[in-house]
Amino acid sequence: xxxxxxxxxxxxxxxxxxxxxxxxxxxxxxxxxxxxxxxxxxxxxxxxxxxxxxxxxxxxxxxxxxxxxxxxxxxxxxxxxxxxxxxxxxxxxxxxxxxxxxxxxxxxxxxxxxxxxxxxxxxxxxxxxxxxxxxxxxxxxxxxxxxxxxxxxxxxxxxxxxxxxxxxxxxxxxxxxxxxxxxxxxxxxxxxxxxxxxxxxxxxxxxxxxxxxxxxxxxxxxxxxxxxxxxxxxxxxxxxxxxxxxxxxxxxxxxxxxxxxxxxxxxxxxxxxxxxxxxxxxxxxxxxxxxxxxxxxxxxxxxxxxxxxxxxxxxxxxxxxxxxxxxxxxxxxxxxxxxxxxxxxxxxxxxxxxxxxxxxxxxxxxxxxxxxxxxxxxxxxxxxxxxxxxxxxxxxxxxxxxxxxxxxxxxxxxxxxxxxxxxxxxxxxxxxxxxxxxxxxxxxxxxxxxxxxxxxxxxxxxxxxxxxxxxxxxxxxxxxxxxxxxxxxxxxxxxxxxxxxxxx
Amino acid sequence: xxxxxxxxxxxxxxxxxxxxxxxxxxxxxxxxxxxxxxxxxxxxxxxxxxxxxxxxxxxxxxxxxxxxxxxxxxxxxxxxxxxxxxxxxxxxxxxxxxxxxxxxxxxxxxxxxxxxxxxxxxxxxxxxxxxxxxxxxxxxxxxxxxxxxxxxxxxxxxxxxxxxxxxxxxxxxxxxxxxxxxxxxxxxxxxxxxxxxxxxxxxxxxxxxxxxxxxxxxxxxxxxxxxxxxxxxxxxxxxxxxxxxxxxxxxxxxxxxxxxxxxxxxxxxxxxxxxxxxxxxxxxxxxxxxxxxxxxxxxxxxxxxxxxxxxxxxxxxxxxxxxxxxxxxxxxxxxxxxxxxxxxxx
Numbered sequence: 100x101x102x103x104x105x106x107x108x109x110x111x112x113x114x115x116x117x118x119x120x121x122x123x124x125x126x127x128x129x130x131x132x133x134x135x136x137x138x139x140x141x142x143x144x145x146x147x148x149x150x151x152x153x154x155x156x157x158x159x160x161x162x163x164x165x166x167x168x169x170x171x172x173x174x175x176x177x178x179x180x181x182x183x184x185x186x187x188x189x190x191x192x193x194x195x196x197x198x199x200x201x202x203x204x205x206x207x208x209x210x211x212x213x214x215x216x217x218x219x220x221x222x223x224x225x226x227x228x229x230x231x232x233x234x235x236x237x238x239x240x241x242x243x244x245x246x247x248x249x250x251x252x253x254x255x256x257x258x259x260x261x262x263x264x265x266x267x268x269x270x271x272x273x274x275x276x277x278x279x280x281x282x283x284x285x286x287x288x289x290x291x292x293x294x295x296x297x298x299x300x301x302x303x304x305x306x307x308x309x310x311x312x313x314x315x316x317x318x319x320x321x322x323x324x325x326x327x328x329x330x331x332x333x334x335x336x337x338x339x340x341x342x343x344x345x346x347x348x349x350x351x352x353x354x355x356x357x358x359x360x361x362x363x364x365x366x367x368x369x370x371x372x373x374x375x376x377x378x379x380x381x382x383x384x385x386x387x388x389x390x391x392x393x394x395x396x397x398x399x400x401x402x403x404x405x406x407x408x409x410x411x412x413x414x415x416x417x418x419x420x421x422x423x424x425x426x427x428x429x430x431x432x433x434x435x436x437x438x439x440x441x442x443x444x445x446x447x448x449x450x451x452x453x454x455x456x457x458x459x460x461x462x463x464x465x466x467x468x469x470x471x472x473x474x475x476x477x478x479x480x481x482x483x484x485x486x487x488x489x490x491x492x493x494x495x496x497x498x499x500x501x502x503x504x505x506x507x508x509x510x511x512x513x514x515x516x517x518x519x520x521x522x523x524x525x526x527x528x529x530x531x532x533x534x535x536x537x538x539x540x541x542x543x544x545x546x547x548x549x550x551x552x553x554x555x556x557x558x559x560x561x562x563x564x565x566x567x568x569x570x571x572x573x574x575x576x577x578x579x580x581x582x583x584x585x586x587x588x589x590x591x592x593x594x595x596x597x598x599x600x601x602x603x
Numbered sequence: 604x605x606x607x608x609x610x611x612x613x614x615x616x617x618x619x620x621x622x623x624x625x626x627x628x629x630x631x632x633x634x635x636x637x638x639x640x641x642x643x644x645x646x647x648x649x650x651x652x653x654x655x656x657x658x659x660x661x662x663x664x665x666x667x668x669x670x671x672x673x674x675x676x677x678x679x680x681x682x683x684x685x686x687x688x689x690x691x692x693x694x695x696x697x698x699x700x701x702x703x704x705x706x707x708x709x710x711x712x713x714x715x716x717x718x719x720x721x722x723x724x725x726x727x728x729x730x731x732x733x734x735x736x737x738x739x740x741x742x743x744x745x746x747x748x749x750x751x752x753x754x755x756x757x758x759x760x761x762x763x764x765x766x767x768x769x770x771x772x773x774x775x776x777x778x779x780x781x782x783x784x785x786x787x788x789x790x791x792x793x794x795x796x797x798x799x800x801x802x803x804x805x806x807x808x809x810x811x812x813x814x815x816x817x818x819x820x821x822x823x824x825x826x827x828x829x830x831x832x833x834x835x836x837x838x839x840x841x842x843x844x845x846x847x848x849x850x851x852x853x854x855x856x857x858x859x860x861x862x863x864x865x866x867x868x869x870x871x872x873x874x875x876x877x878x879x880x881x882x883x884x885x886x887x888x889x890x891x892x893x894x895x896x897x898x899x900x901x902x903x904x905x906x907x908x909x910x911x912x913x914x915x916x917x918x919x920x921x922x923x924x925x926x927x928x929x930x931x932x933x934x935x936x937x938x939x940x941x942x943x944x945x946x947x948x949x
Contacts, residue, residue: 120944124947307671308775312678461682469682473683473686473688555688556641556668556669557641557669567670
């Protein structure tokens with residue numbers, strides 16, 4: 100909360116001339132770009148997510164069960180890693196372009212990765228799993244009786260899909276799109292590597308390109324206001340469109356078998372999407388890493404980067420859990436005015452995109468504890484501000500599942516609050532604690548903008564190395580840290596999938 | 604999966620202990636070890652590492668490098684004040700170094716025999732920064748599409764006949780900012796604004812963040828010409844020797860303003876705690892071995908006149924360079940930025 104206040108104050112006290120300059124030169128363009136990018140990505144996400152979810156939940160063909168979980172894997176690739184593999188895949192004279200030219204004629208070209216369309220493609224491939232996941236579970240849980248009723252009244256399958264099935268899962272789609280849009284609006288890694296002007300990238304550019312942070316604060320404020328309007332709108336929309344499952348005649352949808360040709364076509368489609376979002380980039384990373392290992396370009400410094408990343412992330416995750424326990428306690432307990440303020444305050448960190456959060460932490464630290472600047476502690480603080488909500492969210496869900504009876508029973512047996520917490524509550528929430536820890540850990544490993552802006556000398560993290568090497572297009576040097584991050588993230592993503600299945 | 608999760612649950616206390624250990628290890632006090640030198644650098648790591656490696660081998664010191672955008676480094680030095688751990692600042696732009704000097708972030712340090720190594724036009728008035736390698740801003744053109752005689756001045760690229768045929772760097776480029784500063788200083792604002800408006804119109808969507816992309820676009824024939832630093836041409840030709848590109852020497856003759864030269868340079872920070880070591884590094888970089896390692900790796904011009912430029916470059920004394928001293932670039936920068944933003948370059 101404090102960081103947000105500081106950014107606001109910094110922005111509001113900024114000279115009017117700066118505002119006027121920004122308003123006439125940058126803000127309209129940035130608004131348009133950010134909006135257009137988010138919308139474009141949302142549309143592609145919708146098409147991909149819904150079609151994939153429909154295929155894997157409603158048809159039975161060889162491998163359909165495997166495909167179901169495969170599409171969560173793209174979530175394990177950070178946006179900047181996907182972006183940098185695509186700068187290679189889509190560059191002039193690449194294999195992909197030759198392939199395309201053999202189909203579409205020698206004059207055909209692919210979209211440039213360094214363009215609006217390129218960034219849209221990369222971000223869509225990175226975010227469609229959000230929509231896919233939610234659509235998948237919605238399609239699995241929808242009551243087929245509605246669809247059957249439509250079919251028996253003579254509606255075609257097409258009409259049924261568009262008039263019945265899709266509207267029924269609308270809340271899930273909205274939630275998925277919301278996640279994806281928020282992700283796009285706050286993404287820094289991909290847009291900075293592909294050099295597409297959006298708000299987050301502009302904030303970073305203003306912070307690094309000018310000798311004061313006023314303009315950056317102004318842009319941040321505009322972005323935060325937009326995010327808040329967006330959040331508010333989403334809440335309202337969700338409240339208005341709620342569907343209730345009618346009890347009684349509820350039946351699960353059963354996947355239909357299909358003809359070999361259809362199965363082949365669908366598998367082909369699934370394969371193409373999978374290769375684009377995960378297969379090809381993953382294979383490239385493995386290839387480059389091997390090349391780097393063979394060439395011996397991987398210096399001993401790499402171990403240092405791994406250590407920096409792991410130690411900082413581990414530390415932050417632990418700190419986040421420790422801080423989140425009381426917050427989650429408050430959040431899961433009775434709602435009071437004070438508790439709402441506390442918890443919502445912690446959430447603001449997540450609304451702030453990376454560079455803005457970094458700016459906020461920087462401003463606060465310089466005002467209050469300047470000694471921290473230039474040490475690793477400031478990085479830790481920035482991570483904490485940014486990812487505390489992840490921990491709180493995870494912990495809140497777990498704490499809510501505990502019945503108060505157990506704690507009350509322990510108390511009635513004479514256990515003091517501390518003992519009660521250690522020997523009753525803690526063992527009960529261990530699972531949630533662990534998953535929250537892992538989630539924060541992974542988010543910190545991937546964190547880029549704050550690390551770039553705030554790291555002290557000698558504290559380069561894996562993400563920073565990927566970004567620095569990828570900006571110079573040194574593919575082989577950027578690959579090992581990227582591969583390491585992806586490999587570390589995969590189990591976490593699968594764990595989420597596992598939770599997801601059991602939550603149904 | 605379930606068993607795995609259960610196993611993890613059992614491991615929690617252990618992992619917590621481990622994390623606390625990590626905590627203790629991860630936050631060591633900022634060490635001021637005597638033989639460690641911290642270098643803040645705005646230069647791509649691969650063009651500075653060879654020189655630093657050679658220095659480390661020769662002196663036995665450890666050099667710790669922090670790479671970031673030059674302006675971000677200045678901001679950082681300013682914010683860190685006396686607490687900074689940086690000893691030496693290296694950037695690719697003399698304007699940034701001069702700005703650092705004005706902000707009292709650099710210290711005027713006597714370096715013995717400096718007179719014999721780097722000429723004064725490439726140094727700060729008080730020697731608080733010293734140019735190391737020169738880069739010139741040139742017109743690169745496609746040899747199959749352009750008759751180079753048609754470009755006698757950089758300002759020609761603002762002419763309507765180049766519409767849709769040139770590529771330019773984006774407004775964030777320090778090279779563009781320096782170029783525009785020099786053009787303003789010599790030709791005045793009116794000429795500059797007309798030139799930039801023409802440039803903006805002619806380039807259309809061919810605005811790039813990286814010089815390399817501009818050279819590549821020219822080599823492919825997407826555009827006929829572009830504005831880049833000279834070494835990007837050498838770099839492209841080293842990879843694609845048959846590429847139809849060449850550099851045009853502009854603004855020569857008695858009337859011309861001369862080529863626009865900027866320099867990468869080095870300065871010692873005001874609050875360094877390792878002055879002797881920092882001086883040793885600067886001495887190494889201005890002497891012939893350091894100059895070669897620093898400049899040749901990137902095909903720049905060594906500013907020490909005794910060190911010859913890489914063989915494929917036209918020697919520095921064979922053409923005329925614009926007469927704006929490097930130390931003026933800093934004060935020109937802010938109004939230049941305003942001009943650039945007013946014209947609306949992206």
